[in-house]
Amino acid sequence: MEQVLFDYLAQYIALNADEKQAIIDLNIFKQYKKGDILLSEGDHSDEGYFVIKGCIRSYFIIDGEEKTTAFYTEAESLEPHCKITKKPSAYFVSCVEDAILIVANSGMEETIFAQFPKFESLCRILSEELLVKNQTDFDSFKTSSPELRYMHLMENRPDLLQRVPQYQIASYLGITAQSLSRIRSRILENKA
Amino acid sequence: MEQVLFDYLAQYIALNADEKQAIIDLNIFKQYKKGDILLSEGDHSDEGYFVIKGCIRSYFIIDGEEKTTAFYTEAESLEPHCKITKKPSAYFVSCVEDAILIVANSGMEETIFAQFPKFESLCRILSEELLVKNQTDFDSFKTSSPELRYMHLMENRPDLLQRVPQYQIASYLGITAQSLSRIRSRILENKA
């Protein structure tokens, strides 16, 4: 199970046995069931999540409506805002599927940083990469119509369309479920 | 002039005289004129920008149309994707106003990191904060209508509406200039 994490980290830095053991010793692997809520609006949580297996999502509830803002699948990580800002969470995080996650809090990170400084370097690099990814996604969202956004998603994360209910995809695309349904039939028509 | 930078950094870490001098010795302050282009699509650039004074923006050109994706004003910093990914830039960066910027490349960062490790720690923290900010903006964009996005901007960055041409604001909001003009008149009507 650790292998997913170590394979991921190997893309960025080489870890020796001690360093790997230090991570394992933190005892951070947890299992969850579909529907489990990891974080709720208002929570003061200090935990970040790295997905080993499964799918989690973040969403707001605005006027009683769920607004999904992100999905995280294998080898992706979610650092909730509240972990960084130390303020109550503005959104929810729950499991779209049964999941195995790494759950780590800031205290654990400090421990690791102090023991192995190269982890802080790693975190800077990961953080910069995440930032680039997030900005790229935002740019693409801003410069595309809902239909293009959907087609973009079909190309880039086709698995999501299988794993996640359509109404969650819809709000992720910034539209209603009805509108997404129309877009889908429009695309099918044009293919025929 | 350095003071803007040091005031900014003081929010995060304490710098001693040596450290400040190391930064100054990099000789990184540059002046630009309104309209100057700092980065073009296709460029392989290694430079990041920190705004001391003025305003810069990033934009794509898609089908001959400018699509503005971000504005950066005093004490904000822009790390172009190409700096991090080492690939050719997908977008442009230019000056909305005359500007004084800090321009630093990766080599300078390495130098500083090696000399003063706490700068790397600083960069991780800044990077995480930028990520939170960017995600918050993205979430807000996704969950708002164009009209709400504009009102949000009026509240949060009213200065931009004065400093930046409307057609650039419009594409920043993901809409056309005509549509923004209608939104503005709609808002004025409802106030009256």
Place this chain on the structure above:
DNA sequence: AGATTTCGTTCACTTAAGATAAGAAAAGCA
């Protein structure tokens, strides 16, 4: 299996954004 809840599609209607064009206002320049 049967009942129930969740999810996806369709329809009719309303509202707002995109496209195209034209003109007014403002800013920049000679």
Place this chain on the structure above:
DNA sequence: TGCTTTTCTTATCTTAAGTGAACGAAATCT
């Protein structure tokens, strides 16, 4: 100052998204 370019607004028309409601299909539960 007067001229030119840039920026903003207005109008018409088209297209697509939002809303509310209804229905059927699929998944879930026991």
